[in-house]
Amino acid sequence: MKSDDTPAVATEPEASTPPRRRKAHIRHSNEAHLLACAEAVFAERGLDGASTAMIAERAGLPKANLHYYFPTKLDLYRRVLEDVFEEWHRAADTFESSDDPADAIAGYVRAKMALSRRRPLGSKVWANEIIHGATHMQDILTDRVKPWMETRITMIDDWIERGLLARVDARTFLFTIWALTQHFADFDAQIQALAGKRALSKKAFEATTEEVVALVLRACGASPVDAGDASGAVADSGTRRD
Template identity: 40%
Template sequence: MARIREHNRELIIQVASELFADKGFAATKIIDIANRAGIPKANIFYYFKNKKSLYLSVLETVIELLLQASSPFQENNDPVIALKEYIQAKIAISQSHPHASKVFAVEMILGAPHLPKEIADKMTEQTQQSSRHIQSWIDRGLIKQINPHHLLFTIWASTQTYADFNWQILKVTGKKKMDKKDYEQAADFIVELVLKGCDVRSSMAEANYPHWKWI
C-alpha cells in the first residue's frame, strides 16, 4: 500500500511539473493534472492540500537535487575534482528533471513569489558556502583570480540551459530528443571550458609548488 501511495505521489508530481512548465502556475488546473495522470481529481487532494502545495512539491524535487549537487565542494579539497563533479551533477539534473527545472527557472525569473523564505535562505547560504570554497582555492593559487559568484552563475546558466532551452537546442541540432551521449558531451565540454578558462589546477600542484601564486 505504501508503495502504491508513493507511486501515485510521484506520478502526480511528474505530471504537474510538465503542466506547470508548459502553462505556468496560474493557468494550470488541478483537473488537467488529474486527467493527464489518469486519476480522479479527489486523489490529488489526498496527497496535496491545494495547487500551491503541489507546485511547491514540484519545486522541492529539483531544489533538493540542486542542493545535493553542491556536495562536491564540501567533500573534495581538489578544485579539479569538485568542479567536474558539480558540473556533471548539474547536467544530470537537466537530463532527469527537465520540466521541474523549467518550473524552477520561471519561478526565479518572476522573483520567487511562491518560494518559502526558509528554502530561499538555504539555497543562498549554500551558494555562499560554495563561493567560499572557490575563494579558498583562489587564495591557494589553484584557480586564477576570478569572482567566485560569477563562476557559479556561468555554470548554472550553461548546465541548466539543456533543460530550460531544450526546445531551442533540439531545433538547432535537428534532434527529436537528446540522448545520454549528448548530455555526457555537454558536461565534458563545460568541464573543459571551466577548467581551462579559469586555469584550474589540481591540489597536487599545490603540493609540488607550495609557494606558487597567480600574478
C-alpha cells in the same frame, strides 16, 4: 501526451500488506505519482498555464482526488519546488568531493549536467518560478540555497588565494556554472530547433558535458583533470598578444 486514456497506475500495493500500511502506501504512492505528473505539467505550462484538471487527467485520477491529497494547486506546486530543490541539493554535495579545484568543479559540473539530463522538467519548473519573480520560493532561496552558496564562495576564494584558480568573482562564477548547466535542460526546445535534431542522444549529451567541463575549467583558470584528446589547450599559439 494527448492520450485520452492514460492508465498511469503507480506501483500497486502488495496483496498481503496490513490495512494500516496499505492505506499509508496508497497515500504515498498517489502523492508521488501526482507530484511527478504535476512536475511535467508545470514544466510544460507554468503555474498559471497548468490546471488541476490537466494534472489529474495525466495522473489518471479524478480532479477531486487531486484536491483530496493536495488541498490547493499552490500546495502541490510548492511540493514540486521543494522536491526539485532537494535533488539539486544532493547534486551540490559533489562540490566537496575533492580539495583540488579542478576535481571539485569538474565533478560538480558533471553532476549538474547529469541532473539536467535526468530531470529536465524539474529544472524548468524551477527556472520558470525564478523568471516570474521567485515569489513562491523566497524561503528556499534564503534559508537553503544562500547558506550553501556562502560556504562555496569561501571555498573558491580560498583556492584563489592559494593560487589554484584565476581571480574570478566567486558568486559570478557559481552563477556561470548554474546558467550553463541548466541551459541544457531549460532551453532544450531552442537547442533542438537550432541543431535541427529531435533530442540529444546519450552519447551526444556526454560529449556536450565534457565540452562544458572544459569551458568551465578554462574559464576559472583551473587545469584540466584528465587530459582528453585536445580539450584544454589553445591550438598552438598559446596566450596570444597583439
